[in-house]
Amino acid sequence: MIRDERFALKGNIIYAADREKLTICEQSWLVCEDQKIEGVYQELPERFRELPKMDYGDRILIPGLVDLHIHAPQYAFRGMGMDLELLDWLDAHTFPEEARYENLSYAKRAYQIFADHLRAGATTRACVFATIHRESTILLMDLLEKAGLNAMVGKVNMDRNSPNRLRETAKESEQETIQWIKEVQARGYQNVRPILTPRFIPSCTDDLMHALKSIQVSYDLPVQSHLSENPGEVAWVQELCPQAEFYGDAYDRLGLFGRDCKTIMAHCVYSGDREIERIKENGVFIAHCPESNINLSSGVAPVRRFLNEGLRVGLGSDVAAGSTSNLFYAMACAIRASKMRWRLQDDSEKCLTIPEVFYLATKGGGAFWGNTGSFEKGYEADIVVLDDQRLVCPNKLDVRQRLERIIYLADEREVYAKFAAGKQIF
């Protein structure tokens, strides 16, 4: 284990500085200092010769993967109950499970599993939904902090259209949120930060949203929510907010849609022209969650268009509408979903490529943290070392082919070592 501020790692280095091209440096050195990437070198320069070094041999080094959208309490029912569409699925599976997190001992058991699994995989950063419960949300943050993961975690806000046990009043929700933020501040986490998390328009009254906007401004917090995932949901929002031009406009009128407020919106499967334009204008991040969108029969987001228009896009596993937190799987799903969109819906939009999905899962989502998700100089030193021996092949593969195979076939078994913000997790 490396415990120094400066170190050098050797292996086959891959990153995507832009979305069209992988940068591959075989048998090269990655130098890190002060939690940042200092540089990539074919030969280790003289001035770094004394650094602590680790030679990972033929293994592959990639930036840590970034999950822009995952629900920690839903991890308990991953791989189950996906025979419904969004709104029915929330009622039948999600809300009953989330209600359990009022119980701290249950939350501890369940969140420990979540934190252990996230730690074991290739994810170094994640934007995480908890539940409405302040105490168990803090417990989750403690566990993620201890796991060394750079997570933004949100206590969920809901004051309408949800079962009694998961419904706060606007006032309670506001007070609990403020208390949660204060408690988080007092804890002095190094890795974990709070993010405001109104579940989505249907579960939040305007009163609550106004209160959250004040909190957002007072504490300068980022925001995460859901947008245009499912046709039934989109129609419902239209009913609930007749004055809004489109779903995203309902958030924007409340000041919770980018601009001065750093925002991630998950899904955007049904974002139309005006919504896409607003997302772009306001600098909102999109969490593309392809597996979830397939499992809940939502559809396939127009990611090619997002990319063409220069929108900010990353990937989300969206457990438990996505079955796994494995972001390699999310990358493969993003390619597959784009192929189904091309074949069945719109053949003017080219399918996603390997470099593109790798970019989305690293630098694309990493941008929400700033300079994260790449091995360019000054980027956060989030590094995953992959050992792909299990994926045995009778032929000699080049490093690019090995990455492609990792995207389709790897899971936590391939994660050999992992660093987040310059600290080795294992």
Next chain:
Amino acid sequence: MIRDERFALKGNIIYAADREKLTICEQSWLVCEDQKIEGVYQELPERFRELPKMDYGDRILIPGLVDLHIHAPQYAFRGMGMDLELLDWLDAHTFPEEARYENLSYAKRAYQIFADHLRAGATTRACVFATIHRESTILLMDLLEKAGLNAMVGKVNMDRNSPNRLRETAKESEQETIQWIKEVQARGYQNVRPILTPRFIPSCTDDLMHALKSIQVSYDLPVQSHLSENPGEVAWVQELCPQAEFYGDAYDRLGLFGRDCKTIMAHCVYSGDREIERIKENGVFIAHCPESNINLSSGVAPVRRFLNEGLRVGLGSDVAAGSTSNLFYAMACAIRASKMRWRLQDDSEKCLTIPEVFYLATKGGGAFWGNTGSFEKGYEADIVVLDDQRLVCPNKLDVRQRLERIIYLADEREVYAKFAAGKQIF
């Protein structure tokens, strides 16, 4: 290890006698004799009390899974090169790899990996494409026999529209096929059998097909091939066989499409009304390969319609257009593909359910062997014991929920023990 002809296994037993319903017998006994299922009992009857017994505790026992379509030589490049559609993909990736199997030492190295991985997973039966090479096809059969798997394996036939190194003359192809069958007969395999394997219409002249039909009749062999996978392929077949009413009719005119000749056709994504009717009339089996059909941007087969019309359908992994031989994954993909078809193409066709995909992967495909893929009395004793401890959950799940989670999340790590035709493999 059980080495007896008669034995009893205890655990949580699941099978699908019909496609709408899982039969679940918790903490029950599965009695096998003479390689067949004798029965399932809540309490072990007196007359079986002296049998060798194994209590698998809380583990789950399911019928061995059946892969109706997999290409052994393509296993080498699984998870790579899926950025092309079928015909270009064959030229760019498949044919160059298949040409290598002329070299026996390469074939041995590559096929050993394939056989080891198939053995480790939940598959007990498979219909396997090899290459045109007689010797390496026999080597593959030796390895699968040794692995204890019940495979039907085909030396591929191709005498047109393929690269020189993979093109036989019709005469050579006929002679090699006859010699291959004779050599196979001489080997006296217990588990492995030959299946005639004309690659598909575009690679086989009528002369070759007529010769194969004579061989089929002389040796009473089953047949496997490809049908209506991709629009470009379908159009090409129409050009090549202007006299055929539809793609499947081209096979049928040659006597290689069901009726007296047991046939599996992989894909059927673009089968129209008349083709579906002929498939039904002739009793042709369909190998539904959902992952492959997505990866090669082919589309989604109308499986709901196949089932409604009572067609015989099983699942195929179709490695390497499918990335994995894991049939749990193929089941989950079949559900997902049906959801995309429902959402993007035809919302009159209901999505596939968990019992349905489980049925397809067991009894549906198993029917190609006769009474296989179920725990009804007289069925072949193909049994897989699953240990799902790794898929840890904070809640107590019932056996049905555990199966659902296995379908979405399991791989070879969950396969704890495995029997094919009454013989324990591990």
